[in-house]
Amino acid sequence: MASGAAASRAFSNLLVSALFAAVVVAGFQFEVGEERGWREPTGKEPETYNEWAAKNRFRIGDTVYFKYQKDSVLVVSSDDYLACNTSNPISKFEDGSTVFQFDRSGLFYFISGEPGHCRSGQRLIIRVMHPSEVEAPELAPSPASGGGSGGDGGLPNDNSTAKPSGVSYFVTALAGVFVVLALFMQEP
Template sequence: MAVQRALLVCLAAAAFVFQLALAVDHTVGAPAGSWDTTTDLQTWVGSQNFLVGDRLIFMYTSNHDVLEVTAANYASCSTGSPIATHTGGNTVIGLSAPGKRYFICGTAGHCQQGMKIEVDTTAAAGTPPSGSSPGVPSAESPGSSPPPPPPASSNGVSLKTCLAVGLGLMLMMLLAL
């Protein structure tokens, strides 16, 4: 009985770590641009798949900001009563729950010039309910630096593949107990 309980605890912990490792950092507008009026942000959003646990990284100059707004304020480019305001050039926002979120630049005229995104986050298979994914903040403090990009693989093996193989080996060892 104790071995089965230990096995279940190990499997749950491995699944949680595996899911966090699969989270993706989306640098808004990258690779061709950033959070500015010259980047085709709508095309960028359309090319992305946002999952619970992922993070948005906004990189911008001091003449911009990031406002999270309601759907109505997004549609009208209204900066009144934002849900959250971020400044400082580097803003990291965790996508901790499924659903739509709306972001605009509060600088006069920028939203009308296309500096706005609607992010539709979907739940990944096995995603814990909203509010129960520790370690994934809903928003980090303005001005915080985004994490460094993951190291490039010289042999073409992805991080996901390495984690899957490692998880499989761990399960085989646990089953051998």
């Protein structure tokens, strides 16, 4: 019986470790351009693509979703980004519904493949944080300093434009299965 209990504990520990690793890898999906999507700017937009990106924190495992029509998304080098050069993309997507996942930290450069769109502002730089980057906590303002109801309460950016990706839903469901299995495997 003792060996069965030890095996059960070892299995439970393995499940918990796997669950922790899966949760760390799961990311969020950001919708580029939100409601308007990925399209050539008209000049009447409330913010540029880069202003939108600066408001968010991107991590390894996160994805960006590009929704577009009669256009494309090019992943390019920094030089090609600056020159709006569409002739040498690292990757090219033309399906109208592109999901790009960040597999490393650093800068990622995106431009439209349509002539003139990049120069009109249809380009985007995303900085993916390194896992070792630690964000200093911000203190919430005291009620006396106007931090009462309303506003953001002094909280740091919480990826409010991010949506859980399909991977996140899968990992959550998988975690539930692991918990149920671990409970059934325990001996009385």
